[in-house]
Amino acid sequence: MPSMCEATTRVLPGAAVIELSGEVDGSAADVLTDAYHAAVGTDAGLGTVVLDFAAVDYINSTGIALIVSVLARARAERRKVVASGLSAHYREIFDITRLSDFIELFPDLDHAVSELTGPAA
Amino acid sequence: MTQIARPAPGTPRRLDAFELPSQPGNERLALARVAETVQGLGLSDARLEKLKTAVAEATMNAIEHGNGNRAEIPVEVEVTQNGDEIVVAISDQGGQAHPGGSPTEEPDLLKKLDGDQSPRGWGLFLIRNMVDAMDITTNGQRHTIWLTMRTGGAAHAEHV
Numbered sequence A: 001m002p003s004m005c006e007a008t009t010r011v012l013p014g015a016a017v018i019e020l021s022g023e024v025d026g027s028a029a030d031v032l033t034d035a036y037h038a039a040v041g042t043d044a045g046l047g048t049v050v051l052d053f054a055a056v057d058y059i060n061s062t063g064i065a066l067i068v069s070v071l072a073r074a075r076a077e078r079r080k081v082v083a084s085g086l087s088a089h090y091r092e093i094f095d096i097t098r099l100s101d102f103i104e105l106f107p108d109l110d111h112a113v114s115e116l117t118g119p120a121a
Numbered sequence B: 001m002t003q004i005a006r007p008a009p010g011t012p013r014r015l016d017a018f019e020l021p022s023q024p025g026n027e028r029l030a031l032a033r034v035a036e037t038v039q040g041l042g043l044s045d046a047r048l049e050k051l052k053t054a055v056a057e058a059t060m061n062a063i064e065h066g067n068g069n070r071a072e073i074p075v076e077v078e079v080t081q082n083g084d085e086i087v088v089a090i091s092d093q094g095g096q097a098h099p100g101g102s103p104t105e106e107p108d109l110l111k112k113l114d115g116d117q118s119p120r121g122w123g124l125f126l127i128r129n130m131v132d133a134m135d136i137t138t139n140g141q142r143h144t145i146w147l148t149m150r151t152g153g154a155a156h157a158e159h160v
Helices: A026-040 A061-076 A088-096 A109-117 B027-038 B045-066 B109-113 B123-130
Strands: A005-012 A015-024 A048-059 A080-084 A104-106 B013-020 B075-082 B085-092 B133-139 B142-150
Touching: A005 A026, A005 A109, A015 A026, A015 A061, A015 A109, A026 A048, A026 A061, A048 A061, A048 A088, A048 A109, A061 A080, A061 B045, A061 B109, A061 B123, A080 A109, A088 B045, A088 B123, A104 A109, B013 B027, B027 B045, B027 B075, B027 B085, B045 B075, B045 B085, B045 B123, B045 B142, B123 B133
Parallel strands: A015 A048, A048 A080, A080 A104
Antiparallel strands: A005 A015, B013 B075, B075 B085, B085 B142, B133 B142
């Protein structure tokens, strides 16, 4: 099944942003893995990865599993993961699954970037 | 997880019934059609989103675990209304061996993060937390998950 998920990455001082769009389901595994690699690169000192879901319209249980895998890897590398742009429905799913205990949620990417890099960024 | 009980009998009104080939991705078709069917029946937007997630997850289980991704074996979906309850029944041919309906370890995020549990295994957990009631019946090879959502009800007052 072709992936309906796309990701773009950009690196800011101290943080990398992965902007996701489309559907985060099982078919998004390679997209998410590649995006994570592109985001963190070889910067062992990069402290935070931002996952932006503003353009995501569907996340299923397999997509949740992929997010868990990204979080597990980031934790192992001593990086923080934050998320932005989740709809109210998916914020609730992040609460139910307890992902929000480990991933700080921001209403949108601007808030996340501002918090992480300061208002001037 | 397999239960004998099913939603209380009444005089349900069938709103829709359809079949889907057991192919990955077809859960999106199921959720879209169910959402269209129940439109205007009094579910709030938030509760409709929950029902859509539950339908998608149950259909994924039916496609993958019940029918083994064999397209020629259809997943059957029936939507009924009984008073203030909307019931979506999703059936496959997985029978008693249906992994999605057997007792499974409750997902534990910390265990998953520590590698002590697979990152997967969220499907039934999500369904239970999305709807007002979830029941599972097995009759021979026929395995059905019943998703009940009350119209106009409080968000997730209880679940099984």
